[in-house]
Amino acid sequence: ANTGSTGIKLAEPHLEDVLSSAGINVEYTRAERNTLYYRDQDGQEVPVLDLVGGFGSLILGHNDPEIVAHARELLAAGTPIHAQFSPHPHANRVAAELNRVIHRETGDSEPYFAVFANSGAEAVEAAVKHAELDRGLRLAALAEELAAHRESAREAVAAGATVRADAFETAGTAPEDGIEGLIEAVERSNDRRLARPPLFLAPEGAFHGKLMGSVQLTHNEAFRLPFSALAAQTRFIPVDQPDALAKTVREERAVILDLVAEDGTVSLTERPFPLFCAFVLEPIQGEGGIKVIGEEFAREVQRVCREIDCPVVVDEIQSGMGRSGAFLASSLIGLRADYYTLAKSLGGGVAKTSVALIRQGRYRKEFELVHSSTFAKDGFSSQIALKTLQLLEADDGRAYRLARERGEKLLSVLELIRADFPEVVKDVRGRGLMLGIEFHDQAETTSPEIRAVAEAGFLGYVISGHLLNEHRIRVFPTGSSVNTLRMEPSIHLDDEEIERIRQALRAVCRLIRDQDGGRLVHA
Numbered sequence: 001a002n003t004g005s006t007g008i009k010l011a012e013p014h015l016e017d018v019l020s021s022a023g024i025n026v027e028y029t030r031a032e033r034n035t036l037y038y039r040d041q042d043g044q045e046v047p048v049l050d051l052v053g054g055f056g057s058l059i060l061g062h063n064d065p066e067i068v069a070h071a072r073e074l075l076a077a078g079t080p081i082h083a084q085f086s087p088h089p090h091a092n093r094v095a096a097e098l099n100r101v102i103h104r105e106t107g108d109s110e111p112y113f114a115v116f117a118n119s120g121a122e123a124v125e126a127a128v129k130h131a132e133l134d135r136g137l138r139l140a141a142l143a144e145e146l147a148a149h150r151e152s153a154r155e156a157v158a159a160g161a162t163v164r165a166d167a168f169e170t171a172g173t174a175p176e177d178g179i180e181g182l183i184e185a186v187e188r189s190n191d192r193r194l195a196r197p198p199l200f201l202a203p204e205g206a207f208h209g210k211l212m213g214s215v216q217l218t219h220n221e222a223f224r225l226p227f228s229a230l231a232a233q234t235r236f237i238p239v240d241q242p243d244a245l246a247k248t249v250r251e252e253r254a255v256i257l258d259l260v261a262e263d264g265t266v267s268l269t270e271r272p273f274p275l276f277c278a279f280v281l282e283p284i285q286g287e288g289g290i291k292v293i294g295e296e297f298a299r300e301v302q303r304v305c306r307e308i309d310c311p312v313v314v315d316e317i318q319s320g321m322g323r324s325g326a327f328l329a330s331s332l333i334g335l336r337a338d339y340y341t342l343a344k345s346l347g348g349g350v351a352k353t354s355v356a357l358i359r360q361g362r363y364r365k366e367f368e369l370v371h372s373s374t375f376a377k378d379g380f381s382s383q384i385a386l387k388t389l390q391l392l393e394a395d396d397g398r399a400y401r402l403a404r405e406r407g408e409k410l411l412s413v414l415e416l417i418r419a420d421f422p423e424v425v426k427d428v429r430g431r432g433l434m435l436g437i438e439f440h441d442q443a444e445t446t447s448p449e450i451r452a453v454a455e456a457g458f459l460g461y462v463i464s465g466h467l468l469n470e471h472r473i474r475v476f477p478t479g480s481s482v483n484t485l486r487m488e489p490s491i492h493l494d495d496e497e498i499e500r501i502r503q504a505l506r507a508v509c510r511l512i513r514d515q516d517g518g519r520l521v522h523a
């Protein structure tokens, strides 16, 4: 147990209490494929069907035998795990394999450079840090160009050019201040404009991690608002309103003043400057409640971001690595990325690694000299990632076909359950093995027990607790859509497991339909 000498629990004890209250605080002792095991009071192993799947980290299941065998070989061979500042052949091979797969799926051929990290949020941090470095360098180049224009205007006036009257007005100065006063006013105004902190763009429902920068890209207010003072802010775009993005961009439009001398006249024009650092989105939202981003929204994001020269970061940390039925879920909706982020299953369920992939046309080599992490691209995780990619790519992508076929089978079972219990199940959603079943809110139910947990936003966790304790199936609601149970099993999901899920969910739906709060809440 996690208690110190004082017997007090010291590792996030409150969370444990919350999990206990929902009856889901079970200590597991062994794991393989889609099964977690715990020991009952007689010490007997009890198998649990795990649909949480490490929140998407286990596309190959728990402790895949080939991954575990490879890990043993690496450790037995004394492979260098921490050999920083030396050529990292394995990380290069992972990057090369990721490029090969991405090029095959997207049809593009532009290289993506890899910046490795250790967790999903860290890969997002690396991606947005790089995007900000890139934005800063573009701003510096623009400022240099405008300074040259102001110098040309000064020379033009010295050579007799005239300044348009409205130039003084726009710059907030008077003609009697002359060209020098005008230049000074323009420089002051531009300094103010360039000092504006960057903005991010993301869809409503976004989840991109919980670190200082990434948490501001996460829509959930409980996770984000307490820390808003720490990082650049995001404008969250409704996904179901096609013109919402263009409207937000118009509202936040940022311009800079350009003093231009042309044909004996000096005039002041406005130039757009890159205020938006990046648009970050998941092709299938996980935390937001398993929401598949549509092709129309994806096209609008690409169109607007191209217009304002804002890079698109496609976060495939949960939806990637084959889970959607393709390596990249974004490739199924024609969403092209300037940056990709990958994590979770990249570590094969055994190692921790993540990566930000940056399109060559956006890549700034300076970033390599100012960003690093002790454990990033370590020799162990890189070789496990390579093995994971090889297993996913084997037999011409059999893993992706399995994800699609097994996912479609499970989704069809969920849809039949929704059809049989329309007053209990509100929606089923997802793609491949990233699925969600959303329950109607039961705040109006006649059962006092069910009404109480529903009003507390706890219905999802109570259903999870019931499924675990009555049916030995482990599943959790998504953080921001608390009535949506997320299912993310491995590609090894078999028909027997799907039948178990069907039986268990039907049993739960009957209890809810029959308002049997006693059995649902207290079992």
Ligand SMILES: Cc1ncc(COP(=O)(O)O)c(C/N=C/c2cc(O)cc(-c3ccccn3)n2)c1O
Residues within 6 Å of the ligand: 055, 119, 120, 121, 122, 124, 207, 208, 209, 210, 282, 286, 287, 315, 316, 317, 318, 319, 343, 344, 478, 479, 486
């Ligand atoms: C798209 C996307 N981008 C960045 C991240 C951040 O990755 P890390 O967690 O590795 O930092 C995630 C990681 N997802 C974490 C997650 C996803 C999820 O669906 C549930 C929970 C979670 C975790 C603990 C308790 C309850 N829920 N956590 C993600 O899904």
